[in-house]
Amino acid sequence: MSSTDFTVAGQSVLVTGGRGGIGSAIANAFVSAGARVVAVDVSPVPESPRVGIEDVVADVREPSSILKAASKFGSLDTIVQCAGRAAPGEEFDPAVFREIVDIHLVGSFNVAVTLKPLMAESGGSIINVGSMYSYFGSPLVPGYGAAKAGIVQLTKTLALAWAGDGIRVNAVAPGWIRTELTRLVEEDPTLNAAITSRLPSGNFSEPEDIAGTVLYLASGASRLVTGVTIPVDGGYSAS
Numbered sequence: 001m002s003s004t005d006f007t008v009a010g011q012s013v014l015v016t017g018g019r020g021g022i023g024s025a026i027a028n029a030f031v032s033a034g035a036r037v038v039a040v041d042v043s044p045v046p047e048s049p050r051v052g053i054e055d056v057v058a059d060v061r062e063p064s065s066i067l068k069a070a071s072k073f074g075s076l077d078t079i080v081q082c083a084g085r086a087a088p089g090e091e092f093d094p095a096v097f098r099e100i101v102d103i104h105l106v107g108s109f110n111v112a113v114t115l116k117p118l119m120a121e122s123g124g125s126i127i128n129v130g131s132m133y134s135y136f137g138s139p140l141v142p143g144y145g146a147a148k149a150g151i152v153q154l155t156k157t158l159a160l161a162w163a164g165d166g167i168r169v170n171a172v173a174p175g176w177i178r179t180e181l182t183r184l185v186e187e188d189p190t191l192n193a194a195i196t197s198r199l200p201s202g203n204f205s206e207p208e209d210i211a212g213t214v215l216y217l218a219s220g221a222s223r224l225v226t227g228v229t230i231p232v233d234g235g236y237s238a239s
């Protein structure tokens with residue numbers, strides 16, 4: 001792979017949370033670029049098959065179900081970890097806090113460790129998903145914020161641990177993207193104003209805006225990039 005090779009054509013890619021807003025956009029972008037995609041998600045498989053995407057029901061808290069889904073490919077080139085949910089206002093309940101951390105942080109770790117043997121031969125790229133709450137506090141989502149901060153550190157640690165296997169581990173930290181996860185925040189006039197007043201674009205962005213950076217991190221063009229979390233946030237974290 002050359003450092004000017006931006007192609008992901010021919011790759012086998014597994015996307016967790018692959019039927020959500022950002023996961024779907026990333027899955028579609030990989031398919032458009034010539035990759036094969038397995039999308040795993042706890043939500044039901046769509047009635048009409050999605051072109052180029054194999055949809056499977058699996059839970060990142062049960063990595064054996066993810067391994068079964070991944071086994072549809074002989075080996076994996078790229079894993080993108082988009083599974084997640086937040087529970088604003090409920091995460092001070094220790095059980096909910098634990099559930100949220102389980103999905104985002106423990107889930108990302110377990111999926112990476114479970115699927116690593118499938119990646120060992122081809123090397124490959126793991127792309128985790130952080131958040132602006134990897135960096136900034138939020139009074140409403142202590143579990144989500146703790147998990148997303150942990151993902152930055154997990155990304156560094158796995159990158160160091162697996163560099164010798166030729167596996168790169170990076171993350172993207174999306175800004176404010178229009179999906180089901182942010183729908184209530186966007187619809188709340190007070191929260192919306194607090195967020196958009198800090199956004200240089202002045203607007204929430206679309207899930208497709210995250211895909212280009214993810215494809216770059218999966219391509220040879222990023223072959224020297226590992227252990228980093230790239231904000232894809234329209235300048236939110238710069239302000």
Ligand SMILES: NC(=O)c1ccc[n+]([C@@H]2O[C@H](COP(=O)([O-])OP(=O)(O)OC[C@H]3O[C@@H](n4cnc5c(N)ncnc54)[C@H](O)[C@@H]3O)[C@@H](O)[C@H]2O)c1
Pocket residue numbers: 016017018019020021022023040041042043058059060061081082083084085103129130131132173174175176177178179180181182
């Ligand atoms: N939307 C944003 O502005 C934003 C910002 C920063 C980070 N993120 C992160 O991006 C990722 C995708 O979020 P989104 O905005 O597309 O939300 P979304 O709700 O549209 O998608 C999340 C998907 O994850 C799936 N999921 C939930 N729990 C799961 C589990 N245990 N196993 C497998 N799948 C599971 C859901 O069914 C859903 O399809 C999440 O990690 C989220 O924290 C989103």
